[in-house]
Amino acid sequence: MxxxxxxxxxxxxxxxxxxxxxxxxxxxxxxxxxxxxxxxxxxxxxxxxxxxxxEKTCIWNREQILTMTDTSMAAVLGEKYKEVDNYSVRARMPLPPFLFASRIVEIDAEFGELKPSSIAAEYDFEESGVFGVGDNKISYLLPVEASHIGIFLMGYMGLDVISNGTLSFRALDNAQTFYSGKPFRVGDTMKTIFKIHRFAQNGSTTIMYYTYETYNGDELVSISEASGGFFTKAELESNKGIVTPKLRFNPLEPKELLHFSHTSKTSYTDEETHAFYKGNYEACFGNDVKLSLAEKYYIRDAVKMIDRVTNIDYNGGKYGRGIICGEKNITPDMWPFEVHFKNDPVFPGIIMVDGVLQLEMFLFGHTGMLGHYNNAEIKVVEGACVKSKFRGQVRKGYSLLRYEVHIKECVQKEDGIFVLTEASIYNNDVHVIQVDNYEIKIYEKK
CATH class of the missing domain: 1.20.5 (Single alpha-helices involved in coiled-coils or other helix-helix interfaces)
Known part of the structure; x- marks a missing residue:
C-alpha cells in the first residue's frame, strides 16, 4: 500500500x-x-x-365490553345471545372514544326477564380524551354519560330477543343532583351504580325508569333520576321535539346581567370563537376583556359545539336578565355518527348539552367575570339539580344547531359569583333539548 x-x-x-x-x-x-x-x-x-x-377485579374487562359492544354478545356471554348478534340495531353502548366503561364489577339481572335490575361499572380516566378541559380536567357533564351502562343492562336481559331487534335506545329525561363540585381529572376512576326500578310498555315500545350514582373514588359526585326508552324507527321519525308554551308573564324581575368588561361586541365570528376555545383569549377579545383563570380553559376540537356566537344581550332573553346565542354546523362526516350508535347513527345528546356549558364559559369570558378575580376558578354548585329533557333526533346529515342560554339569576356574593341558567337547543328549528337549573359558581381560588 x-x-x-x-x-x-x-x-x-x-x-x-x-x-x-x-x-x-x-x-x-x-x-x-x-x-x-x-x-x-x-x-x-x-x-x-x-x-x-x-388488573382490577371485575366480571368483564374493557376488551370483553368492547367485544360485546362492537361485534358479539355471544362471544362473551354464551350461545343464548347468538340471536342478538344477528340484529344490526340492538341495545348496545357507544364505541370508543365514547365508551366510558373500563370494567363491569357487579350485575343483578336475568336473561329473558324485564324486571328491576342493577349493574355497577368503573371507568379509568387514563387520559383526558375528547371531554378534556384544559390540561387534565374532565367536563362536568361526563357523569351524565355514565347512564350508557344501562343500555348494556337491557341487552343483557335480552330486550333484543324479546323485541326481535326492532328497537333503538334514546334518552328522555334526566334530573341530576351534584354533591361534589370537584371535576374528574386524569388519573381518577369514575364508578357508576345503575338501577332500573320499573318499566312501562306500549306495544313493543319499552320505557325504563332508573337512577344512577357516580363516584370519584369513594366520594359521591352525583345522583340522577332518569328515564329512557327503546323505540321503533317510525316512532323516532315522528317525534316533533319539545313543545314549549310561550311564557305568558315573566315570574322574575328583569335586571341587567352583571358584567365587568366594557366591550361593545354582541357577536363573534367563527375565527374569534375558535380562538377562545383554543385558549387564545386575546385573539378572541382583543384588549377589551381581561381573563385570569387559575387553570387555562380550552377544549378539544372533537367536542367543540359552538362555531359562532350570534347574539349577546345583557337585558334580553326569556327573563330579561341576559341571553347568549350560538350556532353549530352539523355535517355527516362528524366522528360521533360513527360511534353513537353502531348501525344507528344519531348525534349524542350529552355532547350537545356540553355545548351549553361551552357557551356559558364564553359568556363568562365576554362579561369579564373570569377576570374579576386574580385566580378565577369555576365549578358546578353543590346541591344543584340540573334537569334535562331530550326529544327528537339529530341524524347523520347536514343541519344547524342553534343554542339559546337564558340567564335566570346572576348574583355576586362574598364567596363568588353565582349564575343560574336555562338553555334550549334547536336542530333546524326543532326544539330537541332543554336544560334547566344549571348553576355555576365563579370564585377566587386560594
Missing part, C-alpha cells in the same frame, strides 16, 4: 470530515441511550413491569 501524503488544505478537510462523522455517531449513540432510558422509565411509571401490573 502506498502512503498518501496530504497537503495542508486536504489534511484540514479530512480532519473536519472525520470530526463531523464522529460527532454524528456519538449523537446517535446518546439519542439511542436516551430513548432506551425513557422507555424503561415510562414502563416503571406506568406499572408496565410484569410484577407491578395488576
Amino acid at each position: 502506498k502512503n498518501v501524503i496530504l497537503g495542508l488544505p486536504e489534511l484540514q478537510k479530512y480532519i473536519k470530515s472525520q470530526t463531523v462523522n464522529n460527532t454524528e455517531a456519538y449523537t446517535a449513540f446518546i439519542n439511542g441511550e436516551n430513548i432506551l432510558y425513557n422507555q424503561i422509565l415510562n414502563m416503571m411509571n406506568s406499572n408496565g413491569c410484569a410484577e407491578d401490573k395488576e
Whole structure:
C-alpha cells in the first residue's frame, strides 16, 4: 500500500470530515441511550413491569365490553345471545372514544326477564380524551354519560330477543343532583351504580325508569333520576321535539346581567370563537376583556359545539336578565355518527348539552367575570339539580344547531359569583333539548 501524503488544505478537510462523522455517531449513540432510558422509565411509571401490573377485579374487562359492544354478545356471554348478534340495531353502548366503561364489577339481572335490575361499572380516566378541559380536567357533564351502562343492562336481559331487534335506545329525561363540585381529572376512576326500578310498555315500545350514582373514588359526585326508552324507527321519525308554551308573564324581575368588561361586541365570528376555545383569549377579545383563570380553559376540537356566537344581550332573553346565542354546523362526516350508535347513527345528546356549558364559559369570558378575580376558578354548585329533557333526533346529515342560554339569576356574593341558567337547543328549528337549573359558581381560588 502506498502512503498518501496530504497537503495542508486536504489534511484540514479530512480532519473536519472525520470530526463531523464522529460527532454524528456519538449523537446517535446518546439519542439511542436516551430513548432506551425513557422507555424503561415510562414502563416503571406506568406499572408496565410484569410484577407491578395488576388488573382490577371485575366480571368483564374493557376488551370483553368492547367485544360485546362492537361485534358479539355471544362471544362473551354464551350461545343464548347468538340471536342478538344477528340484529344490526340492538341495545348496545357507544364505541370508543365514547365508551366510558373500563370494567363491569357487579350485575343483578336475568336473561329473558324485564324486571328491576342493577349493574355497577368503573371507568379509568387514563387520559383526558375528547371531554378534556384544559390540561387534565374532565367536563362536568361526563357523569351524565355514565347512564350508557344501562343500555348494556337491557341487552343483557335480552330486550333484543324479546323485541326481535326492532328497537333503538334514546334518552328522555334526566334530573341530576351534584354533591361534589370537584371535576374528574386524569388519573381518577369514575364508578357508576345503575338501577332500573320499573318499566312501562306500549306495544313493543319499552320505557325504563332508573337512577344512577357516580363516584370519584369513594366520594359521591352525583345522583340522577332518569328515564329512557327503546323505540321503533317510525316512532323516532315522528317525534316533533319539545313543545314549549310561550311564557305568558315573566315570574322574575328583569335586571341587567352583571358584567365587568366594557366591550361593545354582541357577536363573534367563527375565527374569534375558535380562538377562545383554543385558549387564545386575546385573539378572541382583543384588549377589551381581561381573563385570569387559575387553570387555562380550552377544549378539544372533537367536542367543540359552538362555531359562532350570534347574539349577546345583557337585558334580553326569556327573563330579561341576559341571553347568549350560538350556532353549530352539523355535517355527516362528524366522528360521533360513527360511534353513537353502531348501525344507528344519531348525534349524542350529552355532547350537545356540553355545548351549553361551552357557551356559558364564553359568556363568562365576554362579561369579564373570569377576570374579576386574580385566580378565577369555576365549578358546578353543590346541591344543584340540573334537569334535562331530550326529544327528537339529530341524524347523520347536514343541519344547524342553534343554542339559546337564558340567564335566570346572576348574583355576586362574598364567596363568588353565582349564575343560574336555562338553555334550549334547536336542530333546524326543532326544539330537541332543554336544560334547566344549571348553576355555576365563579370564585377566587386560594
